[in-house]
Amino acid sequence: MSKPAAASAREIDASLEDRGGASPLQGARRLLRGGLGLLVSLGLTFFGLLLITFVIGRLMPVDPVLAAVGDRASVATYNQVKEAMGLNLPIWRQFLIYAWNVLHGDFGTSILTARPVLEDIRRVFPATAELATIGIVIGIVFGIPLGVWSAVYRNSLLDHVMRVLGLVGYSVPIFWLGIMGLLVFYLQLQWVGGPGRLDVYLDGEVPTVTGMILVDSLIAGDWEVFDNAFSHVILPATLLGYYSLAYICRMTRSLMLEQLNQEYLITARVKGVSERRVVWRHAFGNIQVPLITVVALAFANILEGSVLTETVFAWPGIGRYITTALLSADMNAVLGGTIVVGLVYIGMNLLSDLLYRIVDPRAR
Amino acid sequence: MSVRGSSLEAPGGIRAWLTTEAPGSGWQAACGRAYLGWRAFARNPLGMVGLGIVVLLLLCAAFAPWIATADPTAQDLSLRLQPPGAAHWLGTDRMGRDTFSEIIYGSRVTLYIVVLVLVIAAPIGLLVGSSAGYIGGGMDRFLMRITDIFFSFPRLVLALAFVASLGPGLNNAIVAIALTAWPAYARVARAETLAIRRSDFISAVRSQGAGSWRIIFRHIMPLSLPSVIVRATLDMAGVILTAAGLGFLGLGAQPPTPEWGAMISVGRENILDQWWVAAVPGMAIFIVSLGFNLLGDGLRDVLDPKMR
Numbered sequence: 001m002s003k004p005a006a007a008s009a010r011e012i013d014a015s016l017e018d019r020g021g022a023s024p025l026q027g028a029r030r031l032l033r034g035g036l037g038l039l040v041s042l043g044l045t046f047f048g049l050l051l052i053t054f055v056i057g058r059l060m061p062v063d064p065v066l067a068a069v070g071d072r073a074s075v076a077t078y079n080q081v082k083e084a085m086g087l088n089l090p091i092w093r094q095f096l097i098y099a100w101n102v103l104h105g106d107f108g109t110s111i112l113t114a115r116p117v118l119e120d121i122r123r124v125f126p127a128t129a130e131l132a133t134i135g136i137v138i139g140i141v142f143g144i145p146l147g148v149w150s151a152v153y154r155n156s157l158l159d160h161v162m163r164v165l166g167l168v169g170y171s172v173p174i175f176w177l178g179i180m181g182l183l184v185f186y187l188q189l190q191w192v193g194g195p196g197r198l199d200v201y202l203d204g205e206v207p208t209v210t211g212m213i214l215v216d217s218l219i220a221g222d223w224e225v226f227d228n229a230f231s232h233v234i235l236p237a238t239l240l241g242y243y244s245l246a247y248i249c250r251m252t253r254s255l256m257l258e259q260l261n262q263e264y265l266i267t268a269r270v271k272g273v274s275e276r277r278v279v280w281r282h283a284f285g286n287i288q289v290p291l292i293t294v295v296a297l298a299f300a301n302i303l304e305g306s307v308l309t310e311t312v313f314a315w316p317g318i319g320r321y322i323t324t325a326l327l328s329a330d331m332n333a334v335l336g337g338t339i340v341v342g343l344v345y346i347g348m349n350l351l352s353d354l355l356y357r358i359v360d361p362r363a364r
Numbered sequence: 365m366s367v368r369g370s371s372l373e374a375p376g377g378i379r380a381w382l383t384t385e386a387p388g389s390g391w392q393a394a395c396g397r398a399y400l401g402w403r404a405f406a407r408n409p410l411g412m413v414g415l416g417i418v419v420l421l422l423l424c425a426a427f428a429p430w431i432a433t434a435d436p437t438a439q440d441l442s443l444r445l446q447p448p449g450a451a452h453w454l455g456t457d458r459m460g461r462d463t464f465s466e467i468i469y470g471s472r473v474t475l476y477i478v479v480l481v482l483v484i485a486a487p488i489g490l491l492v493g494s495s496a497g498y499i500g501g502g503m504d505r506f507l508m509r510i511t512d513i514f515f516s517f518p519r520l521v522l523a524l525a526f527v528a529s530l531g532p533g534l535n536n537a538i539v540a541i542a543l544t545a546w547p548a549y550a551r552v553a554r555a556e557t558l559a560i561r562r563s564d565f566i567s568a569v570r571s572q573g574a575g576s577w578r579i580i581f582r583h584i585m586p587l588s589l590p591s592v593i594v595r596a597t598l599d600m601a602g603v604i605l606t607a608a609g610l611g612f613l614g615l616g617a618q619p620p621t622p623e624w625g626a627m628i629s630v631g632r633e634n635i636l637d638q639w640w641v642a643a644v645p646g647m648a649i650f651i652v653s654l655g656f657n658l659l660g661d662g663l664r665d666v667l668d669p670k671m672r
Contacts, residue, residue: 041512044509044513045512045513045516048509048510048512048513048514048516049513049516049517051513052513052514052517052522053525056525056526056528056529057529059526059529059530167654167657167658168650168654170601170653170657171601171605171650171653171654171657172646172649172650172653173605173608173609173612173625173628173646173649173650173653174605174609175608175609175612175628176608176628176642176645176646176649176650177646179628179632179635179642179646180639180642180643180646182635183635183636183639187635187636300518301518303518304518304519304520304521307518307520307521307524307609308520308609308612308613311612311613322521322524323524323613325528326524326527326528326613326615327613327614327615329528331528331529334524334525334528335525337521338517338521338522338524338525341517341518341521342516342517342518342521345516345517345518346516349516
């Protein structure tokens with residue numbers, strides 16, 4: 001997972017090199033062209049997302065009409081339902097209708113919950129957002145300093161420990177680590193809460209405002225619920241945080257190593273700048289921009305990791321929604337969930353791209 | 365130019381023949397290159413550990429019937445959930461199946477997944493990447509746009525959606541994983557192609573009248589192959605983890621096929637009192653993924669021309 005990011009950070013760096021020294025007018029034109037290019041690529045990616053999910057939906061070996069009417073229906077009923085479902089239309093018309101519906105937020109109705117898929121997703125998404133946000137915060141808060149130190153104290157004990165932790169993170173199945181974590185910290189030590197977001201007796205105690213229980217309980221001023229929710233979220237969030245920590249640390253380290261070999265640091269040292277300032281102000285200052293991309297990618301990876309984590313921890317988020325729907329062949333729900341996760345993915349890429357342009361004057 | 369003349373007569377025999385600076389044939393040169401690559405690789409202890417793990421996996425898969433102590437699918441409800449001991453080295457699961465034998469036979473499933481994903485995804489990636497890089501222009505933009513679209517999906521979610529539609533099962537899981545794996549290889553192959561397409565030897569071949577496809581198949585793809593192999597080896601851990609995840613969710617191999625991810629899901633039911641039932645297959649997945657990661661890192665150091 002780290003390879004494309006490493007490449008992209010370097011590619012972006014390379015593409016930045018030939019952008020220096022433009023007049024303001026040229027700069028504005030370039031910004032406009034860049035913005036247009038971004039829009040076009042965004043539109044094409046979204047189109048691809050729709051196309052892939054549409055194809056996946058049609059791949060199904062089960063005849064959707066037959067599934068709806070049952071195998072004892074007459075031919076007339078069959079044809080009628082087929083027409084009603086729009087399946088007698090040419091395939092490109094079907095795709096256009098599908099795209100039109102999705103663009104209007106209509107993902108169809110879930111077989112499982114008998115509610116519109118969008119409504120379901122709106123209900124489960126905050127749980128995932130809560131989990132992923134805490135995970136990424138853990139990843140950033142620990143991953144970045146550890147990565148910087150690993151680069152500064154290269155080949156030290158810390159560097160080796162971080163490398164091992166990273167290797168383990170890339171090799172261990174996250175759902176297994178979750179199960180083992182539950183066994184040790186919940187069943188044996190009872191340090192944390194078990195599966196789910198809250199103990200059952202506290203369910204529905206605080207009114208839903210944002211859907212994130214930690215935030216909602218703060219709004220309601222209910223500390224008991226906050227405590228309980230925190231004890232439930234901390235283990236899965238730490239787990240996800242560990243994976244992003246390993247990734248962020250590794251990327252920070254390699255970005256820092258590139259900077260630490262640069263001559264401007266020698267200049268700074270010769271001028272008498274303290275070592276701490278050299279590292280954190282000069283070298284780290286220069287990697288902040290590519291780090292944005294790294295963090296965005298880490299967040300996207302957390303979203304992916306949350307699918308299995310949510311299943312293990314019975315966390316009622318979008319990952320669990322997709323896997324539950326999967327097992328009951330609820331295609332509308334699966335595709336709706338996939339599109340939403342894909343959209344968040346695209347959104348993270350877009351966000352990092354935009355931040356990049358804002359933070360780095362050379363990219364304007 | 366120290367070693368000259370007939371190298372077979374030089375002291376050192378086979379080693380000198382391999383390391384000669386004036387190989388007598390293309391075959392000798394290839395052997396020599398492989399030998400030097402091996403020596404560079406062997407200097408990396410972690411890479412050797414990785415290789416050892418992968419070789420162990422191969423041996424387990426090849427000799428499973430001789431290593432396993434029991435039939436991995438044989439159920440004996442009177443012996444369910446036994447702790448590890450002399451009769452059942454790693455205990456038994458809730459159907460009374462011998463966990464050790466299941467792990468050993470499971471290596472076949474893991475290997476089957478890894479090899480098939482590689483056989484499906486690597487050629488696609490190689491072909492797409494090399495064509496995009498060599499032909500360039502609109503073709504390049506079109507192919508890379510498709511690659512980007514696949515990249516804009518989280519891999520596991522895409523694989524899940526494919527399996528949802530194709531139906532659960534080992535082969536469908538493999539197809540789904542392969543469909544999500546090729547874009548990474550395409551990018552690597554394209555980068556390699558861009559680096560060599562302007563080389564003199566390509567111009568020479570072209571001036572002799574070779575067509576684009578001949579150049580791509582005979583001259584570009586063989587040179588891009590090492591990078592794709594390294595990328596694929598690094599990817600194998602990811603493939604194993606994704607396959608295990610699908611198995612865990614009940615979408616991959618179906619029982620009684622001894623698949624490690626599915627075994628974890630079985631063991632999860634009895635986690636409180638018989639934790640080893642879930643712990644052991646997880647360790648197996650971890651060790652094998654680690655092996656592929658270490659091997660991939662070692663291979664990259666040797667084969668990646670940019671690192672030399």
